Amino acid sequence: MPDPRPDPDALLASLHRDEARARRGRLKIFFGMSPGVGKTYAMLRAAHQQLLDGVDLAVGIVETHGRRETEALLAGLPIIPRIRIEHRGIELTELDLEAVLVRQPTLVLVDEFAHTNAPGSRHPKRFQDVVELLDAGIDVFTTLNVQHVESRADAVRQITGAPVHETVPDPILDLANEIELVDLTPEALRERLAEGKVYLGERAATAAENFFKDTHLTALRELALRFVAERVDSRLRELRGTGPVKAVWRSGERLLVAVGPSPSSLQLVRWTRRMAAAQGAAWVAVSIESSRSLAPEAQRRLEQNLALARELGGEVVMTHDEDIAKALVRVALQRNATQIVLGKSRRPRWLAWVAGGNLNDRVIRLSGSIDVYLVPAERAAGKISPRLDWLPVERSPGREYGEVAAVLAALTLAGWMLMPHSGYLAIGLFYLVAVIVLSLRVGRWPVLAAGVGSALAWDYLFIPPTFTIAIYKLEDGLMFGAYIVVALVAGQLTARIRAQERNERLREERATALFHLTQALAAARSLDEGAFAALRQADSLFSAQCALLLNDGANALTPHFAGSFTLSDKERGVADWAWRNRRKAGRFTDTLPSAEGFFIPLVREDRSLGVLVIRVPAEAALTLAQRDLAESFALQLALLVEGEQFRAAGEREKLLAESEKLHRTLLDGVSHELKTPLAVLSAAAENMALADSPTRDRLAGEIQTATRRLHRLVNNLLDQTRLESGALRPKLDWCDAHDLVNAAVENVGEALVGHPFETDVPAEIPLFRADFALMEQVISNLILNAALHTPPGTPIFLAAGMDGAKARVFFTVADRGPGLPAAMRDRLFKKFQRGDAAKAGGLGLGLSIIRGFVAAQGGEVVAGENPGGGAVFTVYLPFTAHSVVPVE
Amino acid sequence: MNPVSPAKEILVVDDEVQIRRLLRLTLEAAGYAVREADGGRAGLDEIIRRAPDLVVLDLGLPDLGGLEVLRQLRGWSRVPVLILTVRAEETEKIAALDAGADDYLTKPFGAGELNARVRAMLRRAPTESDQAIATFGDVSVDFSARVVRRQGAEVKLTPREYGLLKILLLHRGKVVTHRQILRELWGPKSEENTHYLRVHMTHLRQKVEADPHRPRHLKTESGIGYRLVEE
Incomplete structure (x- = not known):
């Protein structure tokens, strides 16, 4: 290559590997050619060395096989107790993965990398446990024999003739940071075997005869050495990939x-x-x-x-x-x-x-x-x-064969009766028509049977000489041959067309399902709505129960209410695993395949948003196509969730901007509103000492007014805060309208001075449910508003009553002031909206608080024009009658 | 109440020095002796040592909440307690009243309001036996004969209405919570049946008030209860 720069892709891949390795725990494999070479022993020795270096290590699982030297080495090490799993009455002990993850040692020893876990464990294979430990940042020491390497398993079987059941995939071995070959010459191994250091008792003899033959051992040793050597080579190549490219990379293949x-x-x-x-x-x-x-x-x-x-x-x-x-x-x-x-x-x-x-x-x-x-x-x-x-499974072959038999029998009977009139050749045509019609209804093999069966029946019963298979005339023979060919070809052709049709239909169904899903999701206004639509579609499409779990933001999964079943604790565990590891789990997968459901994580750009769970009845299964479709569903759901999150983020941003604006308005308004009465207070207090008696009284009056204004301001700010913080919890209780009106009017106090005030509350108005204190605030705010926004001398009316037809109570405050400017209508109830004509005073919070308080009690407030001039505000509250009160 | 007899002693428990000073000014002007405590524990100490005639207690104390002071206090003392609160704390008010406070006052308050409360609380709690006839406005209640008269004419009250009136009279000037009344008249299981109380109060007002829709004596305390005011 003329350009000696490193290949960017190779560099990137190498970086990824380095990065992944930096976060992961380190894996060291003690590798040997066969059992008995001393892998576990070497691992324990290394562990002791680590312990001396002050490394926090623990023994996850180590099999000593009763070997004394190994047991002695194990004695000094901290051990995490194994988990006991009962399977068909036998108690098995396994690595307690959860306990190790909780204990979080720096290094854990896990013997026998290729081991198959007891049924019911989290992972079928121990190497999967180890991968999870590495993912959790825990270093692992483990042991492995060459026969358990997936790509060498065939070779070992050919050497020893014994099948290998437990294998470890090669990419898993790529995770190893270090592979230490524990080597022993075949003679030394056989010696150890003879001394009973490998297997104890009778097993030693059988083992020696089979697996430990000298020739086998030599071949295995070579295999092991070559494996380790090859890995060194591939590491070298990997390293070289990051340097300037010297050789042509062959990955074009x-x-x-x-x-x-x-x-x-x-x-x-x-x-x-x-x-x-x-x-x-x-x-x-x-x-x-x-x-x-x-x-x-x-x-x-x-x-x-x-x-x-x-x-x-x-x-x-x-x-x-x-x-x-x-x-x-x-x-x-x-x-x-x-x-x-x-x-x-x-x-x-x-x-x-x-x-x-x-x-x-x-x-x-x-x-x-x-x-x-x-x-x-x-x-x-x-x-x-x-x-x-390749044998296809038709839905009910027995029934189809029955159908074929019935049709042929009926036709044969009819043919028998027609024979004298039509001749035997026409009957052959009848049979042919029947076979072609049948091919439209039944499978390939029943059609074949129909073709052969009808041919035989025609020959035996109708073609002279009847009741023999033999055919005398040449033309009959040709007829018969042609019949067989036409019947078979027609049957096959129609069967093939039908299969294609069915395939088309399936594709069509999938496309339609996806189309409906995307359409439903596009139409959904919220995540909940979309999730509900998607899950119901999935329910019917897969004839299964579907559930959705979403990240609740606190690093945990919460089931979405739209799910059609409740997950058990175990299923929650599987879902959690799928979510955290961003991998499918449960049925049809390699992780926890014994689970009832199929768990698909919702992954978007490296973020795991939740899990879709499809619980298929135990006797049914999902085809590959259905699982593909399920994954498409999961992807669509992930997009939906992500969209929702973006929306929420945008909303937050908008809220932030809004609150910034609010803060500015608040600061301006509040500083003005606070400073005015404070200025009055301080000046009045200062003058108090010097003033004469009548002036002093007037100053005291000013102080009173200023205080009241401050008081109102603080109350409004507090109420608005209560509303916005969501801390408002109305305590609904039976309220008397008269009591309420009295309290509100008393609350308004002298602000009403100068306004003729009339109330109209019917004597027999029933009790209604409301929060008395909130309603008192609402009504006094309305009266106060009317007083502040109308010229002195104009009257204010307060009425209450029952709207029997709509089952609600109303309170109306009307004035004869300038009315509501049309431009204000829309933003009337928003906070910090002040009428232009408002006299001094107020931050423009009054109506916003009123609406908030009324809404909190399930009611509504409406603004309108007073016929004849002025504004009308009406508060409606839902009404329910109380139970009868005994007279006593 | 009577400045000539040895002055009644009032303990003010509040962490705000300005409020303490204001209360001292107002109460001393009305002829009471005032002591101060700036926290809950100090307040309890003071009550044990001095046995004041009345305690004005702020609910929002920094060291020991007013409610907690009240609970501890009620273990061993019946001294009348007036609670000081800020608005929007209906729940706390009710909790304090249920925990044994005798009345409450919402900040900010006027001097007149404060004096009226203190007066009502310092009056020796009347009992049925030592007060055969109680009056308010133009109404008189003869406890022994169970007869209620308004402007001299007998008013027919149902047993519940009479009971309601009696409870308010026995606590005249002080607030009585809905719960207190319901428990006393209908039993502890009826605390939720507040509409019973509303309906009977309406009937009672119709019988003893001049304008039942604008009562002068049987006053409603927003969200808390009722208070019988003499004038």
Whole structure:
């Protein structure tokens, strides 16, 4: 390369890795070729060294297998007790992950990296526990044998002949900061075995015969050494990637592997991973779902195969198509794949033809410049019938065969009666029509059966000589042959058309569902509304119960009320896990697959906003397409939640600006409103001492007025604050309108002087429920307002009464002043709005407080024109009659 | 009340020195001896040592809240207590009255209001036995005969109305909370039935007040209770 600058992508990737590593705990693996080489022993020795260095460490789980030297080493270390899990009456002990996370040691020892946890544990595999510990920033020491490395498992099986059940995916091993090889020569190991230091008693003998054969050990040792050496190499390459590019990077290569439900796909995936690793290339695993639904067992296997691909670091692509070969090539072109990996088919040719052509041949034909590898699958991999991977499961095959039989029987009977009139050739046509009609109603195999069955029936019963299979005439034979071909082809064709139709329909359904969802979400005015619409749609679409949990802002999940079921504590736990780890969990996933629900985190740009939970009945399952759809739902919901958060943030900003403006107004208003009476007070007090007696009395009067004005101001500010802080909790109690009016008028006091004042409260007005003190404030504020905003001498009226029809009580204050300026109408009840004509006094809080207080009691206040001039304010409160009071 | 007899002693408990000074000025002008305490604990000490005739207690004390002072005090003393509060604390007022305060005054208050309260509280609590006949305005109540007269003419009261009037008379000049009345007349389970009280009060006012819609004697205390005012 002429340009020696580092590749920015490689630099970025390297940075990401460094960053991730800085936050994570460090993982050290004590690696060995086989059990008994002393990995646990080496780990414990290292732990003791750490302990001496003052590191806060704890033993999460260590298996001593009764080895005395190991046990002695374990003695001095702090141990976190194991958790006990009961499974089918057997008590198993496992690493107590939660306890370790709570204890938060700097370093924890976790033996046997590849161990499979007891059913019911949080993760199926112990290495998943370790990943969580690393994520939590805890350093981990662990042990591993080469046979448990996923990409080496096949090799080990070929060497020893023993199947390996527990494996650790290679990308997990990439997390290791350090791999320490614990090496021992095969002779030394066999010696240790003989001394009973590895296995105790009889097990030692069997083990020695099988696994610990010299030849095996040498091969395993080589495998282990090579594995560690390769890792050193890959670390070197990684480091070199950040320096100036010297060699051509080969990542132009990209492998694509077709994954099906067959167990042989597992090997195919492993093979691809090895190839990709060797070439330094990326790889993609593709699964293609057609309209034929898979048997539950096959579906499960397919998921396992895809999970393995994911674990091994492959990208998983799922797509839908009737034509698998076409789809494979399509994906390969989309992803720029340079190589396609296929399993060698063991299916007989004729079967392949019936099933729509040989897949491999077609891929090769369509693939153009893309290389195609055919990898032979080993038969030993699984005992599962090869038919499983393609046999379609129709909804009720028994019933369809019954239908075919019934139609053929009826036709045969009818044909028997028609025979003398129509001749046997016409009956053949009847049969053919029946077969074609049937193909529109039943599956591919029943149609095939109908074709063959009707052909036999026609031949046996109608073609002379009747009651024999034999055909004498050449033209009958040709007729019969043509019949068979037409029946079979017609059946297959219509079946294929129907499958395509169904596929189209499914796609259509998905598109419609998504369309409806986006439409509903777009129409939703609030998060609650949107969530409700989305969950109800999901309920019906997946025939499941759906729930939504959202981050409540305090770093915890809260269920949204729109959910159609309540989550159990366990489910809450799973949801929490999915949310914190931003990964799917529960059914159909690798984490807590025993859970009843499918948990999808709502993730937007690195933020986990909540979790969508879909609880499918235990006997039902979600297809890949449905799960894709569910994820689209989750994404839409995440967008909705995010939108809501943005809206809230904008709202907060607006509020902030508003409150800033408010503060300014408040400061201006308050300073003026406070300074005026204060100036009066101070001047009056100063003059008091010097003044003569009549002046003194007048000064005292001024002081009184100024005080009252200050008092009113402070009260208004306090009331407004109470309203805005939401601290206002009206105490509704039975109120007497007369009492209320009296109290309010008394409260207004001398401000009314100079205004003729009339009240009109009917004597028999019933009690109503209200907060007496608030209502007193409301009515006196209204009277005060009228007094302040009208010229002296104009009258003020106060009326109360019952609006029987609408079941409410009203209080009206009317004046004969200038009325309400039209321009003021809209902002009348907003705070800091003062009438232009207002006499001195007031911050413009009165009406805002009135509205707030009335609204808090469930009522409303209305402003209007007084016929004949002036303004009218009416307060309405809801009315309910009290129970009968006994006369006593 | 009577400045010639040894002056009644009033203890003012408030943390604001200005309020204490103002109260001292006003109360001493009315002929009482005034002592001050600037906090709840100091107030309690003073009450134990001096046994004042009346305590004016601010609810918002910094060290020991007025309500807490009241609770401790009521464990061992029946001294009349007048509570000082600020507006918008109806709940606290009621809580204080329920905790044994005898009356309340809302800041800011006038001298006349303060003196009226103090006078009413220092008057020895009347009982049925030592006051056979009580009067207010143009109404007289004969406790022994259970007869109520207005302008000399007998007024027929139902038992509840009579009971209501009697409670207010026994606490004349002082506030009586809704709860107090309901508990006494209808029993502790009826504290929620405030409409009983409203309805009976309306009836009572119709019978003993000149203008039942603008009562002069049977006054409503906003959100708290009733008070019988003599003039």
